[in-house]
Amino acid sequence: MNKYIAKKILCMGLSSLLCSMGAEAQTIMKNNVSVSNLAVSRTENKLFISIDIDVSATGIKNNRELILTPSLTGIGDSLMLPQVMIAGRNRYYHHLRNRLSPDAIFLYQYGGIKLIEYRHVIPYESWMDNAVLNISKEICGCCSTMLSKEDALLIRLDLGPKISVPKVFVPQFVYIQPEPRPKINAVKGSAYIDFPVNRTELYAEYRRNPEELMKIRATIDSIKNDADIRILSVSIKGYASPEGSYANNARLAKGRTETLRQYVQELYDFPDTLLT
Incomplete structure (x- = not known):
């Protein structure tokens, strides 16, 4: 293999790696050159640059060549890295005859390679910590006449010591x-409602009824107005005085209790199933 065609391969152990950066794949230069696996790392005195460059879609003609030039630019300093040239057939053999320096440029014939594994090591300097890694593309014709040029940003470095x-x-x-744990309590109250003799109709203003009915309302309101309590049932039990026959007293007790049940239900709009 001709020494000008051979590509550089860097294989070394990084036993004292301090900082490293990488970037995702990106397409540059009007969609016909793309880079991937971009990584920049350093040790105390070395800077390592690794780029995979896809040139499969460049379409270089016989008398033209494409030159890719990576470079580092920092505050007050810059450095141009070795170039990559993809040459058409005629330009490729022209450079072979004129012995192009392999240290300054990597030469490839168009069609002979699709992916260039660019690997380079340079002495590390402090200005490189926050430098910018760029790449430029030149299309040249015969006699190295420049036909077009483009520049693209690859990555901004941040390799300084971290605090x-x-x-x-x-x-x-x-x-x-x-978890909700319902607790069921029973609240009891008593009231003495007066009914006319032998009658089951409830008169709210009759005798002591206003005060006694207020006791019933106070008992129910103490529960109903509490947002944390839900009324499950209301049970009403009624009695009648022992005078008269048992059957009549049972009728009065049942009738008067039913009357009070209806009064409470209408007062609070309770469903029928809630009151017994």
Whole structure:
């Protein structure tokens, strides 16, 4: 294999790697040159640059050549890296005859390679910490006449020493809602409602009834107005005085209790199933 065609391959162990950066695949130069597996890393005194360059869609004619030039630009300094040339058939053999320097440029014939594995190592300098890695593309014709040129940004480096900031523990408060555990309580109250003799009609203003009916309302309201309590049932039990026959007293007790049930139901709009 001709030494001008051979590509450089870098194989070394990085035992003292300090910082590294990478970037995702991107298409540059009007969609006919793309780069992937871009990585920049450094040790104390070396900077490593790794780029995979896809040139399969460049379409270089016989008398033309494409030159790719990576470069680093920082504050007050810059560095041009070795170039990559993809040449058409005529230009390729022209460069072979004129012995193009393999240290300054990597030469490839168009059609002979699709993916160029660009690997380069340079001495590390402090200005490179925040430098910009660019790449330019030149299309040249016969006699190396430049026909077009484009520039593209590949990555902004951030390889300087990192300041270690102590982590501050910030607790996260999480509210755990307890599972609902319903508790059933019974509330009792008593009232003495006056009815006319031998009658079952309820008169709210009769004798002490206003005060006694207020006791019933106070008992129910103490539960109904509590948002955390739900009324499950209301039970009403009624009695009648012992005078007269048992049958008549049973009729009065049942009738008067039913009358009070209807009064409470209408007062609170309770469903029928709630009151017994």
